[in-house]
Amino acid sequence: MLDSRIVRVKVKGDYACFTRQDLKVERMTYPCMTPSAARGILDSILWKPEFQWYVRRIQVLKPIRFATVKRNEINVKQGRSPIMIEEKRAQRNSVILKDVAYIIEASIYQKQISARNNPDKYVGMTLGKEGIFPRRIKKGQCWRRPYLGMREFAAEFMEPDGTEQPIQETIPIGSMLFDIFYDANGKPEPLFFHDVAIRNGVLNCEVPENEKMLQSSHFQPPMDSETSSVIYEFNQREEEEATL
Numbered sequence: 001m002l003d004s005r006i007v008r009v010k011v012k013g014d015y016a017c018f019t020r021q022d023l024k025v026e027r028m029t030y031p032c033m034t035p036s037a038a039r040g041i042l043d044s045i046l047w048k049p050e051f052q053w054y055v056r057r058i059q060v061l062k063p064i065r066f067a068t069v070k071r072n073e074i075n076v077k078q079g080r081s082p083i084m085i086e087e088k089r090a091q092r093n094s095v096i097l098k099d100v101a102y103i104i105e106a107s108i109y110q111k112q113i114s115a116r117n118n119p120d121k122y123v124g125m126t127l128g129k130e131g132i133f134p135r136r137i138k139k140g141q142c143w144r145r146p147y148l149g150m151r152e153f154a155a156e157f158m159e160p161d162g163t164e165q166p167i168q169e170t171i172p173i174g175s176m177l178f179d180i181f182y183d184a185n186g187k188p189e190p191l192f193f194h195d196v197a198i199r200n201g202v203l204n205c206e207v208p209e210n211e212k213m214l215q216s217s218h219f220q221p222p223m224d225s226e227t228s229s230v231i232y233e234f235n236q237r238e239e240e241e242a243t244l
Helices: 035-045 119-123 132-139 208-213 226-243
Strands: 007-016 052-060 066-074 089-109 156-158 171-182 188-198 202-204
Touching (some): 035 052, 035 132
Antiparallel strands (some): 007 156
């Protein structure tokens, strides 16, 4: 069930790079944040196996500016064996975004709702009884530091103050990576949407591909794993603080 409430979070940073998938050698960014990057930021602030984020819109708040940098990368993927960086290093140019700011609008989707697992617990906006997500936004809390496309480009997040306005520009993009879809066997598949454009500073994400992403599987770690133990303890402490 898709919750009708819409949460809004403002993110900004000095640099961002949302790499185009159709350019392999040199990195070239999309002109704005992708829906998958927006979902990643929301997951960094609040991730629960009980729900999925449904990104509705991305507002572009600052004019689009590009910059070119040269970065050290490696030619191979990390595996079980150590990598000798000196032997695999390569310098590549990257076209990135400079001085960016966005507002992400999203809702949560739950396959099952119960008394202990209701949307108010996560995105409730009643004064004095806010859900986990609004509380974290106010306190600046997150699971891991959100980033703007690449981990080098850390993102600051906060509540919108209500004065922000998207840029009044229409920028055609063409095809754009929407997200990575995982089937029932956990096999990943890139999902693209086409004829994309930023219209009056807004990227609309309520497209058929978003509906398909609601069926994407996301596996949970085994209950006896160390990861599950840490998550359980964190959730317990958070719920205890909420009752104080």
